[in-house]
Amino acid sequence: MTDSPFTPGATRNGVPEFTREEVGLANRNSGALLETLDCDITPTGTHYLLTHFDVPMLSAPDHVLEFAGAFDAPFALSMDEIMAQPQVTQPVTLECAGNGRAGMDPRPLSMPWMYEAVGTSEWTGTPLAPLIARAKPRDSVQDFAFIGADFGYDKGVAHAFGRSLTPQDVAELDVMLVWGMNGAPLLPQHGAPLRLIVPGWYGMASVKWLTKIEAMEHRYQGFQQVETYRFRTHADDPGQPVTRIHVRSLMKPPGVPDWFTRDRWLQAGRVTLSGRAWTGGGVPIERVEVLLNGDWHDAALTGRAGRYAWTGWQIDWTATPGLHELACRATDAEGNRQPLSAAQNLGGFANNSVHRVRVHVAESA
Amino acid sequence: MTDSPFTPGATRNGVPEFTREEVGLANRNSGALLETLDCDITPTGTHYLLTHFDVPMLSAPDHVLEFAGAFDAPFALSMDEIMAQPQVTQPVTLECAGNGRAGMDPRPLSMPWMYEAVGTSEWTGTPLAPLIARAKPRDSVQDFAFIGADFGYDKGVAHAFGRSLTPQDVAELDVMLVWGMNGAPLLPQHGAPLRLIVPGWYGMASVKWLTKIEAMEHRYQGFQQVETYRFRTHADDPGQPVTRIHVRSLMKPPGVPDWFTRDRWLQAGRVTLSGRAWTGGGVPIERVEVLLNGDWHDAALTGRAGRYAWTGWQIDWTATPGLHELACRATDAEGNRQPLSAAQNLGGFANNSVHRVRVHVAESA
Numbered sequence: 001m002t003d004s005p006f007t008p009g010a011t012r013n014g015v016p017e018f019t020r021e022e023v024g025l026a027n028r029n030s031g032a033l034l035e036t037l038d039c040d041i042t043p044t045g046t047h048y049l050l051t052h053f054d055v056p057m058l059s060a061p062d063h064v065l066e067f068a069g070a071f072d073a074p075f076a077l078s079m080d081e082i083m084a085q086p087q088v089t090q091p092v093t094l095e096c097a098g099n100g101r102a103g104m105d106p107r108p109l110s111m112p113w114m115y116e117a118v119g120t121s122e123w124t125g126t127p128l129a130p131l132i133a134r135a136k137p138r139d140s141v142q143d144f145a146f147i148g149a150d151f152g153y154d155k156g157v158a159h160a161f162g163r164s165l166t167p168q169d170v171a172e173l174d175v176m177l178v179w180g181m182n183g184a185p186l187l188p189q190h191g192a193p194l195r196l197i198v199p200g201w202y203g204m205a206s207v208k209w210l211t212k213i214e215a216m217e218h219r220y221q222g223f224q225q226v227e228t229y230r231f232r233t234h235a236d237d238p239g240q241p242v243t244r245i246h247v248r249s250l251m252k253p254p255g256v257p258d259w260f261t262r263d264r265w266l267q268a269g270r271v272t273l274s275g276r277a278w279t280g281g282g283v284p285i286e287r288v289e290v291l292l293n294g295d296w297h298d299a300a301l302t303g304r305a306g307r308y309a310w311t312g313w314q315i316d317w318t319a320t321p322g323l324h325e326l327a328c329r330a331t332d333a334e335g336n337r338q339p340l341s342a343a344q345n346l347g348g349f350a351n352n353s354v355h356r357v358r359v360h361v362a363e364s365a
Numbered sequence: 366m367t368d369s370p371f372t373p374g375a376t377r378n379g380v381p382e383f384t385r386e387e388v389g390l391a392n393r394n395s396g397a398l399l400e401t402l403d404c405d406i407t408p409t410g411t412h413y414l415l416t417h418f419d420v421p422m423l424s425a426p427d428h429v430l431e432f433a434g435a436f437d438a439p440f441a442l443s444m445d446e447i448m449a450q451p452q453v454t455q456p457v458t459l460e461c462a463g464n465g466r467a468g469m470d471p472r473p474l475s476m477p478w479m480y481e482a483v484g485t486s487e488w489t490g491t492p493l494a495p496l497i498a499r500a501k502p503r504d505s506v507q508d509f510a511f512i513g514a515d516f517g518y519d520k521g522v523a524h525a526f527g528r529s530l531t532p533q534d535v536a537e538l539d540v541m542l543v544w545g546m547n548g549a550p551l552l553p554q555h556g557a558p559l560r561l562i563v564p565g566w567y568g569m570a571s572v573k574w575l576t577k578i579e580a581m582e583h584r585y586q587g588f589q590q591v592e593t594y595r596f597r598t599h600a601d602d603p604g605q606p607v608t609r610i611h612v613r614s615l616m617k618p619p620g621v622p623d624w625f626t627r628d629r630w631l632q633a634g635r636v637t638l639s640g641r642a643w644t645g646g647g648v649p650i651e652r653v654e655v656l657l658n659g660d661w662h663d664a665a666l667t668g669r670a671g672r673y674a675w676t677g678w679q680i681d682w683t684a685t686p687g688l689h690e691l692a693c694r695a696t697d698a699e700g701n702r703q704p705l706s707a708a709q710n711l712g713g714f715a716n717n718s719v720h721r722v723r724v725h726v727a728e729s730a
Contacts, residue, residue, distance in 0.1 A: 017382030017383050017384055017385070018382050018383040018384075018385070018387075018388045019382055019383075020382070020383070020467075021625055021626055021627075022383075022388065023383045023387070023388060023391055023467060023477050023479070024479055024626075024627055025625070025627075026388055026391035026392055027391055027395075027396040027467075027477070027478060027479050027480075027481050028396060028398065028481065028627070029395075030392075030394075030395030030396075030414075031392040031393060031395075033393065033416065033419070033420050033554060035419040035420055035422075036420065036422070036553070036554075038422065039422075043552060043553050043554065044409070044410060044552060045409060045410035045411075045412075045552050045554060045555075046410075046552075046553075046554050047410075049395075051398065052624050053621060053622050053624065054398070054400040054618075054621065054622060055398050055400055055401065057400075057401075057403065057404075102385075102388060102392075109625065110625065112388050112392070113392060114388070114389055114392050115392075116392050116393065151621050152621040152622045152623065152624060152630075153621065153622070153623045153624065153630055154623070154624040154625070158621075158630070187408060187409060187410050187411075188401070188408050188411075189398060189408065189410060189411050190410075253419075256418060256419065256516050256517040256518065256523075257418050257419060257517045257518070258517065258518045258519070259417050259418065259517060259518065259519040260386055260390070260474065260475065260519070261386055261389075262386075262389055262390075262393070265517075265518055265523070
């Protein structure tokens with residue numbers, strides 16, 4: 001059995017522990033509660049949150065989305081005008097590209113996510129593509145930049161958070177402009193009054209507090225597009241962009257936890273293990289295997305609520321007394337399977353190595 | 366100026382950094398977003414969360430609150446029966462007793478809160494005292510134990526989370542049974558369908574997922590009452606119980622942040638600093654001072670939304686170019702004032718030392 005990168009006492013590159021700044025980020029940002037994996041839709045208020053700068057408290061009545069740059073028919077829309085567009089609601093699983101970073105070696109200094117930066121909400125909004133078409137982008141457009149109202153510094157560079165998509169991305173990705181979440185208005189910390197949702201891509205693409213869409217006749221050079229969120233092998237490597245979510249699964253930890261270690265405790269006997277699996281691009285999950293007593297066993301898939309929503313899985317296990325390390329791994333319909341240990345990249349992105357759970361099983365009562 | 370215990374690079378008792386288990390807890394539990402300190406009521410979904418074990422997903426229609434033990438007229442109530450009681454809504458500021466623990470030296474191994482474990486919600490419920498009276502507690506009752514549905518291990522001891530209040534506490538503390546939060550049903554992670562709110566005490570007293578109230582003719586000996594949440598000076602010290610919130614204040618960090626350090630950046634010139642201050646027991650805040658250029662200045666108090674809600678404050682500052690460390694400290698009407706550095710106790714409770722914010726001020730544009 002491969003050692004869990006999260007095993008208590010594990011060291012990492014000679015540095016056993018985490019820095020104060022990482023813990024500051026972990027205080028501020030928040031992960032999923034894994035016990036809510038039974039829910040198709042993550043309960044409101046427990047969806048993971050990663051905010052680069054500060055949450056802007058925007059006034060919906062005053063908010064305007066501007067279509068600017070290389071459009072032949074640029075315009076601006078109020079929230080009332082946006083909400084009068086054709087309305088779509090769909091469940092979409094979002095995951096932070098940094099999820100799993102805390103298990104990488106060396107570990108980049110950033111938000112030290114372990115497993116929890118994922119969640120699924122019912123997003124309500126309108127498709128982006130028809131609004132882009134209405135603004136008549138010139139044939140020469142190479143990128144659409146999506147700019148948020150959140151502003152700050154990273155590595156000394158001041159910028160509003162921004163990301164771009166190519167015309168081909170916009171045509172292919174079912175991108176939405178979103179103002180609702182789980183049947184209620186979008187909450188401030190999730191991007192109110194308006195955000196982008198790019199289904200099937202890591203969360204950084206789903207720009208919050210969206211204020212401007214700029215058509216560009218060159219590639220967008222924003223900090224978060226060019227300097228972060230890239231797979232790099234060394235410091236001078238420009239790298240490849242982080243885009244589609246990699247195949248991944250999580251287990252709802254069985255039994256009850258130990259407060260500090262989060263190790264699990266349960267009685268010997270039959271227990272149904274369950275969890276969720278997901279991948280990028282709307283591709284179905286084909287298989288979930290669970291590591292029980294040293295062997296991988298196929299779990300039953302229990303379906304997904306939508307093309308971009310995670311898939312449920314479950315399997316029965318006869319728990320025998322002793323200490324066990326359970327794990328799960330998913331394979332998608334394109335044949336991508338989770339690795340047993342993290343693949344390396346400088347930014348610590350897309351670590352989709354298997355979820356491991358330590359379980360102490362007592363004799364049956 | 367006293368060094369901030371949170372200054373980047375600070376070491377603590379020879380151990381420079383944080384353990385993997387602490388970071389695991391910080392991934393799971395979540396703190397306030399300090400930029401929301403402008404809000405009287407913390408936006409739904411951003412109120413701090415500290416969950417000892419797992420969130421139980423309870424069915425409201427099936428939920429029953431049992432009054433048991435040394436009552437002469439014990440009974441049990443469904444949620445419909447509880448919600449038919451006289452209804453009260455009031456804003457209450459809750460704070461985790463471990464808030465500030467990450468700044469203590471030595472630092473106990475537990476959830477490593479820095480400043481953010483605080484929030485204010487509008488809680489809707491019914492007063493507890495009349496229901497206790499209706500169950501006719503015997504004169505010999507010494508403690509009422511409040512037992513939640515959440516269960517797990519701490520230091521090897523299996524227990525449901527439970528806490529107690531004396532008959533005098535119940536008479537004096539305006540304790541509520543709560544089913545609503547910010548005008549909506551209580552969310553699962555905040556204790557749905559029913560929790561206790563003990564205004565003016567640290568959060569551990571406000572038991573979530575409340576299932577039983579047991580009248581006891583002896584003092585309650587539950588793990589969370591006797592083994593944790595006590596001010597201890599050494600390992601064999603039984604200690605004093607943690608009860609009322611200590612006076613504290615926070616500043617809404619001005620300007621814009623650096624992503625990693627959370628240091629702030631702003632332009633030279635006048636800026637209005639603002640924040641919140643609170644203390645325990647419904648006592649008013651009398652004074653908030655802000656450290657500007659090395660001297661303490663009185664801020665203006667802007668009032669509170671209720672007896673148990675935090676108080677707003679603000680002050681103008683003419684920011685001059687350079688690196689500044691701002692700080693704020695509150696004094697309550699009983700004369701309690703925040704200390705400049707943490708008082709020591711083994712559990713790392715109630716560190717109400719002043720909030721410090723590092724600010725880089727640039728020349729005006």
